[in-house]
Amino acid sequence: MLVGDLFLGDIDGSEEFKTKENIENLYFMGVSQKNIDSLVTGKKRYVHGYKGTGKTSLLKLLENSCIERQIPFISLSYNKVREDAEIIDEFRRRFKVFSDVFEEENDKDTTTLTFWKWYLLSLIASKFIDNGFSQLIYNTKQSFFRAIASVLDMLVVTVDPNGAVSVGLRMQNIYSEEESESIVQAARNIRYLSNQISQKLNKKVVVFIDEVELTKARSTYGIDRTMIKNLILATKYINGITSNLHVLIALRDEVIHDLRGDEINKLMDNFGVKLSWWTNPRITVDHPLWRLMFKKIRYSMVGKENSDLMSDSQLWNRWFPFKIDGRDTWKFFFELTWARPRDFVRLLSLMKNKCEQEKSFTRSAYDSAIRAYSNSAYSEISEEISTLFDDSAMNKLQIIIQQLGLNFTSQEFYDEARIRNLSAPSVILDEIYRVGVVGNHFSGGNRKGQWRFFYRNDSVSDFTKAFEIHRALHDALGIKDTFRKSVFYSN
Structure with missing residues (x-):
């Protein structure tokens, strides 16, 4: 032989695990059977981990478990919902007169939260309950959803010199009384759908949502951030309707890091299963x-x-x-x-x-x-951080790393950033630590030294210790310099 x-498998788990035989013969994960059961029954509701840790593969295993237990399920892709012309592009095309742009951040949250509640409840009702709800089911003729698409299209992301990210609007108008009434009607319909599902859903069903990730395009980063946050909050609401209904989301840890709100963190702490192989x-x-x-x-x-x-x-x-x-x-x-x-x-x-x-x-x-x-590997990491830094900043960052070489101090990084006119160097250094470009490597009183990397569960970088480029990236970044012992022993 x-x-x-x-x-050896496929890099994308969704391509590898397509049959029951594949899953049984190829899948191994340090996830207990107790956690598997909790994810199927609804005691746990979120699978999260960094890119490549096996979230999609685990969802395939859970789907197979549902089949064995004769539990009906729906599998959705956030990306496909986000990109579906009937859901987004068709709304924009058909909406002739735009008048529904909200002035407050809370209004944008309310809009997208309402969208996800109605969209998911409509799918659940149409799939698992009789046809008596057809008049409530989501469709593109509803002006409310066309308005949502227009609102989302107006969202833009900005990054200030300190690296702080904010979401704003391209323009601001006052929404009309007619659209205000459609929002009120949407809320009524959501309550009615919730009540009917609670009363008539007489069997356990599961909704799996995968590919929940932030867009790689900076121009639509704010849209995804708002959409994902309120998707998570919508599922919190839906999971409380009845014990027979359970929505499970697979999330990247970098998405959770980016959203980093108390409510999101509590949901992950209470109902999340984290995938980590370290x-x-x-x-x-x-x-x-x-x-x-x-x-x-x-x-x-x-x-x-x-x-x-x-x-x-x-x-x-x-x-x-x-x-x-x-x-x-x-x-x-x-x-x-x-x-x-x-x-x-x-x-x-x-x-x-x-x-x-x-x-x-x-x-x-x-x-x-x-x-x-x-x-x-470097291409994948670059895509991950490109939502926060434009092409100019990315090019400057690569030049700085090549100039500094294999290992360096935070002060050396700041000095080079100032020379290259790179803003917010501490924010950037923290981000490249988070995505694994660099880690801390310092003496710590012994010859071999101590390593700290984000993926090794060292969640916060130590700016007082020496940094070192991850070995896998040396070729991609053109790192040729030898290891500087003076930096290693400087802390």
Whole structure:
């Protein structure tokens, strides 16, 4: 059997887990059965974690669990709802006279909150209750929803010199009495729908909502921020209608970080299940991420080479070099990734492409794949922070990092930012720590030093300690400098 015969999975979980067999043979996650049950029954309502931690895959597992328990469900994509022409673009096209632009932030929240309540309740009623509610079901002829689309289209995002993000309107008008009445009517209809669902929904149903993420376009960042916040709050309302109805959302942690409001945080604390693959401090071949990959490899080897008799250690020796760059390979992978399934799948897939005809992964395959892996990882991170920083700031940031080299102090970063005329350097440094571009690496009284990274559950950067560029990004950022011991020991 050759490396090219291995199935390592897809970077996008929605593509990998399409059948019950795939899920049972390939899925492994450090989520207890108790949490699985809580997510299906409604005791838990939010799955959250950083990009690539397996949220979509977990939702596929939960859908499969619903099928086994004969629980009906609906699966929605926030992105598809957001982009659906019938929901957004068609509203704008048909709305001839725009008069419904709100002056207060609370009005925008009320509008989008009402939209989500009515939209979701309408879908639930049409799917699971008789046709007697057709006159209430969401449709594009309702001027209220056309008005919502127009309001959303007027939202803009601004970032001040200190990095603070605010949402405003392109213009302000006073909304008409007619539209005010439509909002009142919408509230009445929502109450009526809620009452009818409470009385007539006589079986357990679940609504899954995935792909809840902020847009990569700065021009529509404010729209998504408002939409997502009120989607979460709308589901809080809907989950309280009846114990037979349960809405579950998969959210990125960066979205929660961006919304960071007391009410959102309380919902995550009380009803959330966080996905994190980092285990500290001991990294071995038994780590859950390696066990996940072994499960994929075992699936590829069914009926071959007596794989069912192999231990994980034997499987490791069969496919992987013992060391890379003088370090145990299983540890080296953690130094080169952000400890997420997506990272492991991406790096191993690139290595696989470089040695398909070999009988095992080789060091030369790693050498050939690392640049592509680095570029891919940096591209993904750049997309994540591009909503906050424009192209000019991103270019300046890259120049500053290249100038500073492998490791640096916060003061050195501030000095370079001043030279390059980059505003709000402390905010930017904090953001690139949050997304994993840099971490703290300092002496801490021992030769090997101490590492702190956001993905390792060190949620706040230490500006008094030295910073270091994540190893995976060296090639993408052109980091060639040697490690500066003076910076390492300076704190």
